[in-house]
Amino acid sequence: MRILLIAPQPFYTERGTPIAVRLLAETLCDDGHQVDLLTYHLGTDITYPNLTVVRCAAVPGIRDVPIGISLKKILCDISLSWRMLRMAWRTRYDVIHAVEESLFPAAFLNVFQKRRLVYDMDSLLSEQLADKWQALRPAIRVLGALERAAIRRCDRVLAVCEDLAQKVREYVPAQNVIVLPDVPMPSSVSSIDNELLREHLRAGEILLLYVGNLEHYQGIDLLLTALSHIDASHSYKLIVIGGAADHIEQYQRKAAELGLGDRVQFLGPRPVGALTHYLDQADILMSPRSLGQNTPMKIYSYMQAGKPILATRIRSHTQVLDDTCALLTAPTPEALAGGLVRLLQDSPLRHALGTAAASRVEAEFSLPVFQRRLRGAYEGLAVARGDV
Numbered sequence: 001m002r003i004l005l006i007a008p009q010p011f012y013t014e015r016g017t018p019i020a021v022r023l024l025a026e027t028l029c030d031d032g033h034q035v036d037l038l039t040y041h042l043g044t045d046i047t048y049p050n051l052t053v054v055r056c057a058a059v060p061g062i063r064d065v066p067i068g069i070s071l072k073k074i075l076c077d078i079s080l081s082w083r084m085l086r087m088a089w090r091t092r093y094d095v096i097h098a099v100e101e102s103l104f105p106a107a108f109l110n111v112f113q114k115r116r117l118v119y120d121m122d123s124l125l126s127e128q129l130a131d132k133w134q135a136l137r138p139a140i141r142v143l144g145a146l147e148r149a150a151i152r153r154c155d156r157v158l159a160v161c162e163d164l165a166q167k168v169r170e171y172v173p174a175q176n177v178i179v180l181p182d183v184p185m186p187s188s189v190s191s192i193d194n195e196l197l198r199e200h201l202r203a204g205e206i207l208l209l210y211v212g213n214l215e216h217y218q219g220i221d222l223l224l225t226a227l228s229h230i231d232a233s234h235s236y237k238l239i240v241i242g243g244a245a246d247h248i249e250q251y252q253r254k255a256a257e258l259g260l261g262d263r264v265q266f267l268g269p270r271p272v273g274a275l276t277h278y279l280d281q282a283d284i285l286m287s288p289r290s291l292g293q294n295t296p297m298k299i300y301s302y303m304q305a306g307k308p309i310l311a312t313r314i315r316s317h318t319q320v321l322d323d324t325c326a327l328l329t330a331p332t333p334e335a336l337a338g339g340l341v342r343l344l345q346d347s348p349l350r351h352a353l354g355t356a357a358a359s360r361v362e363a364e365f366s367l368p369v370f371q372r373r374l375r376g377a378y379e380g381l382a383v384a385r386g387d388v
Contacts, residue, residue, distance in 0.1 A: 001094035001381070003028060003035045006084055006102035008077050010042035010065055011053070014272035016297040017122065018043070020182055021099060024120070025051055027371050028097075031378070036091070038084055040065065040076045056083040067213065069128055081105035088113060095381060101125055107150035116381045118156045120180075121164055123294060156377050161319045163293050178377045181320070182297045183370045184304040184361065187276035195274075197239050197281045200265050206236040206344055209282035211275065212298055214243035219288035219312065219331065220251050226288070226336035228258040234344050238264045238286070241278060279305035284343050284350065290331050292316040303361035308350040310339050320365070325356040 005028070007021045021037075028035050029050035037051060041058035042065060056079040065072050080102065088096065088109055098106035099120040110117050126143035148171055151157060157172055158180040159165035165179045201207060214220050220240075227238065240251075248266045255264040270278065275298070279285065285302045286309075293315040302309050303325070311317040312331040321328060327349075329339040343350055363369075 001033050001378075002091070003033050003095045003097055004084070004088060004091070004093045005035050005037045005097045005099070006080065006106060007037060007039045007099045008073070008080055008102045009040060009099075011037070011039035012044045012046050013042075015067065016182075017100070019185055019272065020297065022046065023183065023186075023367075023370070024097075024374065027374050028378070031375060033378075036087065036093075038080065038087065040080065042076075054083070054087065056080040067215070077101060085109060088115070095378075103150050103154075104146075107153045110153050116156075117154045118158065118377070118381070119151060119154045121151075121157055121159045121168070124164070124167070155381060158374075158377060161294055163315060163319060178373060180370065180373050180377070181295065181365055182300055183365055183367050184301040185272055185275055185297060187273055195270075195277075197278065200239060201237050202235075204235050206283045207281065208236055208238040208284050208286055208340075209241070209278065210238065210286040210288070211241045211278065212243075212287075212296065214240075214247035214251060217289060217291040219290035220247075221254065222290055222312075222331060222333060222336060223286060223288035224251065224254055224258055224260060224264065225333040226340065227260055227263060229333055229337040230341060234341065236263070236340075236344060239282075240264065240266045241268070241270050243268065275301055276305070279307065282307050284340070285309045287311040287317065288331075288336060289314065289316050293319070295320045300361055300365050303357040303365070306354045306358035308343055308353040309357060310336070310343060312336065321357075325353060325360050327353060 005025055009018050011018045012022055025035050025037050026048055029048055033050065035051050036054055038054045038056065041055045045053055059075045059079055062072050062076060065076055084105055093115055095116040095118055096106045096109065097118040097120065100122055103119050106117060124147065126140055126147045129143060151168060151172060154172070155176060157168050157177045159168060159177060160181060162179055165177050168177050197207060210223065212218055243266065248268060252266055255261060279301060285305065285307050287299060287302065289296065289312055295316055299317065299320055309321065309326040311321060311326050311328055313328040314331055317328065327339045327343055329335040
């Protein structure tokens with residue numbers, strides 16, 4: 001089929017959603033579909049058989065778009081939507097595949113130009129808007145109604161987690177809603193694959209590793225406070241990979257204020273392709289996330305590494321993790337500290353949790369499972385092409 005894949009992000013960049021979009025596009029291309037991937041003016045071009053990357057017009061003055069909703073993102077979305085309308089008018093696509101907020105212009109187009117419409121759903125956008133801008137909270141019912149109206153026009157909804165799928169099934173036929181979770185991030189050969197994290201540790205210290213951005217919802221404040229509650233007799237060091245410079249500076253100050261200066265080290269960003277290299281060196285992997293429902297993509301890589309995971313008991317984690325494959329605690333400093341002490345003291349438990357996590361990700365969240373689910377969704381669309 002001829003597919004227009006709309007990705008409202010800088011593409012390609014090494015962060016969660018663009019990585020998932022690349023995996024999606026390559027899987028569709030491998031199945032013989034012709035894919036035009038429409039994205040922002042920002043990012044690195046990639047080449048792949050059957051794939052054409054098309055960019056919207058550059059928005060003057062915008063050289064980067066941060067994660068999450070922002071004015072920069074909205075301006076880029078306007079440019080993207082205009083380019084989408086022009087492309088769809090000139091080319092007869094069999095399927096419009098809309099990622100995140102590109103659903104809205106795609107659903108509008110669908111009113112006038114019938115095409116199979118697939119929605120790649122990572123969140124409830126109405127709730128995101130209301131959370132970001134409190135002034136919109138009184139209008140959340142209207143925003144929600146507009147979102148539901150757009151989703152009802154879809155032939156397939158690919159929900160990233162079961163919680164989202166359950167909500168959508170309330171107003172979309174259940175057979176049209178497919179849960180399509182993320183998978184472990186791909187690894188690649190990196191020029192820094194010889195970087196040894198244990199060079200930052202003293203002999204005998206257990207290596208705790210956190211990887212990811214340092215936004216407030218990631219729970220870094222929670223983690224540092226938890227570490228300050230742990231008795232000094234325990235031998236460990238926390239290495240943090242990722243984060244913007246201002247966030248690193250902020251949390252370095254906090255660590256020093258809590259007396260953790262020699263217990264915590266912030267290394268800054270590293271290439272996503274080197275993630276496996278770093279995870280393999282850890283003794284315990286940390287995810288102290290304090291907010292959210294969607295499972296962060298890195299959790300699947302954590303699981304694949306076969307190392308014990310210490311995580312908070314919130315829906316971001318419990319949709320994938322349970323007590324058989326991770327040590328889950330309440331999202332409080334005291335509970336997180338207690339869980340960490342237990343793992344520090346119990347080597348057999350660490351081994352058992354890591355082994356169970358690796359087995360689960362292979363069975364339920366591997367690349368072949370992702371590809372099989374995506375192909376199943378598209379096979380249904382191909383059967384119905386005749387009435388488009």
